[in-house]
Amino acid sequence: MAKEKPKAYIHTLYEVDYNNKSVSLKNKKCPRCGNIMAHHLKPVERYQCGYCKYTEFVVKK
Numbered sequence: 001m002a003k004e005k006p007k008a009y010i011h012t013l014y015e016v017d018y019n020n021k022s023v024s025l026k027n028k029k030c031p032r033c034g035n036i037m038a039h040h041l042k043p044v045e046r047y048q049c050g051y052c053k054y055t056e057f058v059v060k061k
Contacts, residue, residue: 012026013025013026013027013036014026027039027047028047028056030049030051030052030054031054032049032052032054033049033051033052033054035049035050035051035052037049037054037056038050044057045057045058045060046058
């Protein structure tokens with residue numbers, strides 16, 4: 001069986017809109033250090049920076 005070709009890493013970080021010719025981040029940037037934050041869904045939905053450990057919890061209304 002042929003293995004699936006893995007998706008390029010850069011495509012996991014950015015959204016590309018070819019119609020408007022724009023590139024945007026999928027996740028937030030950390031307000032403390034400026035790195036890209038990870039989006040976690042379990043156990044509680046949150047954004048967390050792996051570099052400085054800053055965490056923002058998503059509040060559902």
